[in-house]
Amino acid sequence: MEKILEVKDLNISFHTFGGEVKAIRGVSFDLAKGETLAIVGESGSGKSVTTKSIMRLLPESNSEYKEGQILFNGKDLTKVSEKEMQKIRGKDISMIFQDPMTSLNPTMKVGRQIMEPILKHQKTSKAAAKKQAMDLLRLVGIPNPEARFEQYPHQFSGGMRQRVVIAISLACNPKVLIADEPTTALDVTIQAQILELMKDLQKKIDTSIIFIxxxxxxxxxxxDRVAVMYGGKIVEIGTVDEIFYNPKHPYTWGLLSSMPSLDASEEELYAIPGTPPNLLNPPVGDAFALRSEYAMQIDMEEEPPFFKVSNTHYAATWLLHPDAPAVEPPEAVKKRMKLFPEIKEGK
Incomplete structure (x- = not known):
């Protein structure tokens, strides 16, 4: 498949009063045309920093691209000027943020906010931009777009506001759409509707999505594929089937075990022990070792390389070394594997 975006050995630091925070440490992945790549992990694992770096939205005052490349259409986005980036941002690469209320201007009518990127990036009249904005409101499932066009964000529900944010992000038919936890601020019923909308839209506009x-x-x-992040690194990457049916990294096991299920009693709900590492002083060896019951001596001394599980599945854990003891995923993970076919029906 044609690669539309490639991130190669990305290293990003933040300079703080406490010292240098090594937030992203050697992250590499690619995104194919029409594909959805999910990046998962706990808060602080580096998901949002990675994707904001693609958009060049990190604060210039204290962030630094130390090493690596972000290749889009053959251009390294870490090297282009801010003026060039403004032509790409919102047009070729667009982003949906977590909280729709803070993403929208409360003093500006919704229709005008959708028209803005159209007028900025496309040579079109205001009348044509208005028509396009109306079409986008219909596309994202907002009823009565003529009336809604003239309303302000506070007149919309949380789910409707998120639909407006999605409409703005799709205004210029971006090649890459980054969705940064777009359903976190919404209740579960609305979450399901927004996720269904995004799947439907992807089929209609054939965009590539990075879903955090x-x-x-x-x-x-x-x-379609999942990258699991921990401590500023990708620790496992594979197709969605491989990550759910055949996870290999103990951190992925922990995330799967932590998934609540309707048939689990309170005693069975699992939480990963400990806390993520302090990236002011990144740990030697495997960053997850101190929280893992499967850690070996080598995990404390040497960082594991990526071991190949299949052509599409790689995991950075010493448990995959030929000399490592055979370890089975915990029972909680096996239970989630049985639930996965039910989850997957909607895909």
Missing amino acids: THDLGVVANVA
Whole structure:
């Protein structure tokens, strides 16, 4: 498949009063045309920093691209000027943020906000831009777009506001759409509607999506491939089937075990022990070792390379070394594997 975006050995630091925070450490992945890649992990694992770096939205005052490339249409986005980036941002690469209320201007009518990127990036009249904005409101499932066009964000529900944000992000038919936990601020019923909308829209406009989430249940329904992040690194990557049916990294096991299910009692709900590492002083060896019951001595001393599980599945854990003891995923993970066919029906 044609690659539309390639991230190669990306290293990003933040300079703080406490010292240098090594937030992203050697991240590499690619995105194919029409594909949905989910990036999952706990808060602080580096998901949002990675995707904001693609948009060049990190604060210039204290962030630094230390190493690596972000290749889009043959251009390294870490090297282009801000003026060039403004032509790409919103037009070729667009982003849906977590909270729709803070993403929208409360003093501007919704229709005008949807028209803005159209007028900025496309040579079109105001009348044509208005018609396009109306079409986008219909596309994202907002009824009575003529009336809604003239309303302000506070006159919309949370789910409707998120639909407006999606309409704005789709205004210029972007090649890459980044969705940064777009359903986190919404209740579960509206979450399901927004996820269904995004799957439907992807088929209609043939865009590539990077979907950031901490919820593996969401991933099962929307993603083609999954990258699991921990401590500023990708620790496992594979197709959605491989990550759910054949996970290999102990951190992925922990995330799967933490997924609530309707048939689990309170005693069975699992939480990964400990806290993510302090990236002011990144740990030597495997960053997850101190939280893993499967850690070996080598995990404390040497960082694991990626081991190949299949042509599409790789995991950075010493448990895959030929000399490592055979370890089975915990029972909680096996239970989630049985649930996965039910989750996947909607995909």
